Amino acid sequence: IVLAHGAGAMNFPLGPKAGVTDSASVVESLKECQKLVADAKNILVVGGGPVGCEYVGEILAAHPDKKVTLVHSADTLCNNSTPKLIPAATAKLLAKLQKLGVDVKLGVKVTDSGASATGNCFVPAPKEYTLSDLSKVNTDLLIMCVGGAKRDAPLLAAEFLDERGAVKVDANLQVEGLEGVFCVGDANNHPETKLAYTGDNQAKHMVGNMQAHAAGGAAKMKPYKGLEKDQYGAMFVPLGPSVGVGAVD
Numbered sequence: 001i002v003l004a005h006g007a008g009a010m011n012f013p014l015g016p017k018a019g020v021t022d023s024a025s026v027v028e029s030l031k032e033c034q035k036l037v038a039d040a041k042n043i044l045v046v047g048g049g050p051v052g053c054e055y056v057g058e059i060l061a062a063h064p065d066k067k068v069t070l071v072h073s074a075d076t077l078c079n080n081s082t083p084k085l086i087p088a089a090t091a092k093l094l095a096k097l098q099k100l101g102v103d104v105k106l107g108v109k110v111t112d113s114g115a116s117a118t119g120n121c122f123v124p125a126p127k128e129y130t131l132s133d134l135s136k137v138n139t140d141l142l143i144m145c146v147g148g149a150k151r152d153a154p155l156l157a158a159e160f161l162d163e164r165g166a167v168k169v170d171a172n173l174q175v176e177g178l179e180g181v182f183c184v185g186d187a188n189n190h191p192e193t194k195l196a197y198t199g200d201n202q203a204k205h206m207v208g209n210m211q212a213h214a215a216g217g218a219a220k221m222k223p224y225k226g227l228e229k230d231q232y233g234a235m236f237v238p239l240g241p242s243v244g245v246g247a248v249d
Contacts, residue, residue: 002206003167003175005155007186007194036124040141041067044129046110047145048072049080050237053093055145057239060100069103069137071110078235078247081193086232089247096239108132110142121145162189171223173206180213182206192226193233201226 020026037043037059043066045052045059056070074080076090077097097104109132123142130136160175162168166189168176173188175181184206185199192198205224212220227233238244 001181002210003155003181003183003187004185004203005187007166033122036122036141037066038063040124040139042139043068043141043143044110044137044139045070045143045145048074048077048104048106049145050078050235052145053077053097053237053239055143056097056102057100057243060102061240061242064101067103068101069105069139070097071105071108071131071137073107073109075107077104077106078237081233081235081247082191083193083227083231083233085235085247089235089245093237093239093245096243096245100239100243105131105135105137108135110137164189172209172218172221173202173224174209174218174221179218182210190224190226193235195235197234198226 020029043059045056045068048070049072052070052072056068059066059068076087077093078085078090094104094106111130111132121144123144124140125142126138126140127142128136128138129142156167156175160168160177167183167187169183169188169190170176173182173184173190175183184202186194188202190202202224205222209221209224212222232247234248236244236246
């Protein structure tokens with residue numbers, strides 16, 4: 001058995017709004033957000049991971065006249081990658097965002113967004129937001145790009161899930177406690193960053209282990225190492241259709 005069901009619906013703007021299940025409504029909700037971006041003069045994006053950086057790049061590619069501020073709580077963009085990204089790549093990412101005219105504020109948080117309480121990642125209201133360093137940002141539109149997946153109803157009992165709702169796997173990518181049941185990609189709790197690249201690596205390794213298991217059982221399977229902790233991670237972050245940064249070791 002192979003479990004590859006993903007992490008569930010992502011926080012909007014990464015996926016459909018809560019309760020939206022038909023394609024026409026999804027398209028309409030996206031058009032609504034496009035209009036919010038088009039109507040805003042000053043835009044505040046919170047979260048300097050790959051999603052936040054990509055959003056900023058796409059906004060300025062379509063609307064180069066917008067004033068965009070990007071706030072990130074860490075001192076380095078895309079700092080949550082596991083393993084970490086090569087410093088030259090994150091430095092280049094910062095430089096390219098600044099060249100696009102983005103006001104990047106690192107090491108600070110928005111203290112009064114109110115977005116997390118409502119679950120709405122697009123907050124269209126003129127407001128002066130306060131940052132944790134007590135500086136102020138005036139904006140017409142706040143876009144929250146923090147947090148991960150909201151996991152759907154689990155396919156397995158709670159004993160097979162970690163505290164985040166991810167499926168616990170052993171070194172061979174088998175579900176812990178279920179021999180012959182494998183889990184790959186966003187659904188499992190392997191620590192490496194969830195990317196198409198790493199998911200593909202896991203899937204290929206799992207196929208080999210499935211064949212080994214069929215031939216001789218668990219003893220013939222090989223542990224999945226993934227990206228080693230002393231390596232740098234791999235990631236491509238587009239900043240619009242013609243600009244971006246690639247991080248490779």
